[in-house]
Amino acid sequence: MKTKLLTTLLLLLYFNIQSQSPEISKLHQKMESNVRNPDSAKFYLRQLLKHKPELHDTTIGKYYSVLGIQYNKLAVPDSAEYYMKKALEYTALYPSKHGEMYLNLAINYRIGSRYEESLEASEKAIEQFHKAGNLEGVGQAYGEMGSNYNYMMNSEKALEYLKKSIAILSQYGSERELSVVKQKLANLYYNNEDFKFARELYEEVLPVFAKEKGTNYYVTLLTYADCLLQLEENYKGAEEALKEAENAFRKMNQKEYMWIAMGNLAQVYVATGQTQQAQKAFEGAYEGMYQISSPRFLETSVRYLDFLNSQKQYTKALNLIERVMTSAKKARLKMNTDNEIDFLKQAVITYGQNGMAENSLEAFERLDFLQDSLNTALNHAKALEMQEAYQNDLQRERNLVLKRNNELLTENNAKKDNILMLGVLSFILLLAIGLVLYSSNRNKLKLQKELVASLETSKNVLEEKNKLEGELRLERERILENKERELVQVSMEMSNLQNKIIELIDTRDNPESSTALAKELKNLLGQNNYWKYFKGKFIEVHPAFALQLAEMFPNLSENDVAFCCMLKLQLSEKEIAALMGISTDQVEVKKTTLRRKIGMGDDILGFEKLIDHLE
Structure with a gap:
């Protein structure tokens, strides 16, 4: 998407530049030829912006937006945001161009994991595109919203907006724009662990992106390679794709993507038993992400820590843990709950192997607290949803009563009018x-x-x-x-x-x-196996639950059905662990395994709704 918008901006700038001075034209040509090198492109864009008095407002706005894109490539989102907002100041009177600037800003917010702000910017872009009658722009904005919901793990809304985007772009968009949205759809299936279907979509769009081999082509190679890795069917193809992407990002000086490619390449080396190459790749990705303060530093650190534990390199693992915990104090490297849980799971292993019982216990208690907090948040959200549904039903009933009363009052007034008319006629x-x-x-x-x-x-x-x-x-x-x-x-x-x-x-x-x-x-x-006692009490409250579940999913074992019964009562992981005689970690693993058995993958909310709706 970013490469396409950048190309569009440059093409639109071309005709405007023709009417400018030879010096501006020359600078523009140099900028265009160096657009894949962010540092060089930045230099020429700053030189062009020194000629503001000679440029139209839309041209100035486009230059600022392209400058923001260069900072985005260099993983400096704050500067990218500043220049993209600067672009909005110059395009406010031109709806179509204003929409393009908002769309660039939305992309920048999404890359920085600021999803709500990205959705808001996308909606503003749609508003401007509608004003200008630019349906292709509307389709692109819907696609961007679909990407946001995909990253927010809201598969239902992501699919809704991606379908809207495909419907519009199939009629009004170019082949490339349609391929961009199909790529986003592939990302949705990828996030839901439907790697086979995602791989097929990636293979459909990659030849289209290969015609220009811009950033989007190489980013798509990253996820395509991971599909091959997850499917365990073509490690050689995954390695070739990642090496191609890494070399390209290195030449374009897009450091964050370069380190992502290297970290994924380490995973391929692990899978193929190339331990030395894996360690070298992990170290490079880990240090690189740290140097640029990438938001994906923790994700890379967790993978590297897992590798170090598997290789029994516990001293290095301890150093890594200390650096991660220190760096988490920085705003850009602050852990989110999911990443911290994955990190703590590996930290517990490291502390245990080093005989650091106190540290291990502290990490385990923090892990337990985070998991309980997630469950509490999900239960609270479910309670609010039920309360809202109840209030809506109650209000609907009240509205029906009021409507009936209004109808009776209207009928009463009409009949009173008839009585009055009859009274007048009675005198005649x-x-x-x-x-x-x-x-x-x-x-x-x-x-x-x-x-x-x-x-x-x-x-x-x-x-x-x-x-x-x-x-x-x-x-x-x-x-x-x-x-x-x-x-x-x-x-x-x-x-x-x-x-x-x-x-x-x-x-x-x-x-x-x-x-x-x-x-x-x-x-x-x-x-202390409480299952027999628990099962008897549960059947008294929900006599049909286990039978319905077994009929819907005959591949579930009796142990799986028992586990679902505990989830139905919204027991905590500690309570489930006590009842089944297992650890809380095993409870989390069992939840993941169970969702996969019934074909729901990472759809946590969908799984909880299924359990809740069964009698």
Whole structure:
């Protein structure tokens, strides 16, 4: 997308430059010939901007935007944002060009993981493109929004906007623009671990991008190579693609992408048993990401740490952990929750192998806290969603009652008008006075009866609703009280178990008792399998849940169904681990394995909705 927009800007600039001085034309040609080298392109763009008085506002805006793109290539998003916003100042009176500037800004925000700001900029771009009647621009902006939702792990919205984009660009866009959106669609399947379909889409668009071999071509090579790596079907092809991308990014001085390619190449070397090459590639990517303060530094560090642990290079692993924890204080290198969880999992291994029990325990407690926090956040979001749905239903019922009352009032007013007219006519038609009065009184009485009946019906509906809500509230409170009582009982048993284990561990200084201690620990842990007790209680509350789940997914084992039952009750990972006699890490792994079994991959929210909606 960035390369396409840059090319478009340069082509549009060409005709404007023809009317300028020879010096400007010469600078423009030099800038255009060096556009793949960000440092050189920056120099010539600054020289061009010294000629502002001779340039049209749209041309100045385009130069600022292209300058921002160069900083983006150099992984300096703050400077990129500054110049792209500067571009907006000069194109405000020209909707189509203004939309292009907003779209460039949206791309810059997305690359910096500022997704909400990127979506806002994309919407502003769409508004400007609509003003200018530029449907191709609208399609490009929809594609950018799809990319944002893809990075935000909202597959449903990502697919919605990518479909909109493809529909528009199939009619109004070029072959290349349509291929860009198909590439984004491939990224969506890639993120959902449908690597086979993603690979097929990448193979469809790569020949189109290869015609110009810009940044987008080489970025696509990165994800295409990872698909081959994940499918374990063509390591040689993955290695060739990554080497081509790395060499190209090195020549273009796009350092972040260059280090990404090198880090991915290390993964290929690991998979093919080339340990020395893997270590060299990991070290290069790790140091490179750190030097440019890339937001992807932590992701690369986690992969490298995993490699060092696998090679038993624990001293290097400890140094890496210390650097990561120090660098996390920087705003650009601050860890997000998912990355920190992956990092802590590897750190626990490193500390354990180095005999650093206190550090290992501290890291494990932080890991446990983060995982519980994620579960709490997801449960809170689910509760808000249910509350909102309930409020919407309630408001809908109120609206229906109000609508019916309004209809009755309107009917009442209309009949009153008829009565009045009959009264006037009664003065004219003396012979019909009796009949008119009788008819009007009868109609009035009937109307009043209908109104009273309607009000009574409304009153009964509201009273019945209040009664049902009260009964539901009491029932929920009763169920909650029972669950809390049972939970306290189980928690006390778990607490006693832990105290006994701690007492046994305290005797570990006596080597002679180690064998007896291990045997006693196993016996003690084996006595606390709560599944039979849990299963009986669960069937009382949700008698049809396990049967429905087994019918929908016959490949699930009894253990899988048991695990789903615990998720249905929204138990914490600690509680599930206690009930099944496994660790909290194994609980997280089991969740991932279970989603894959039922074909939902990384769709965590979709999986939770499935469990929640089953009876």
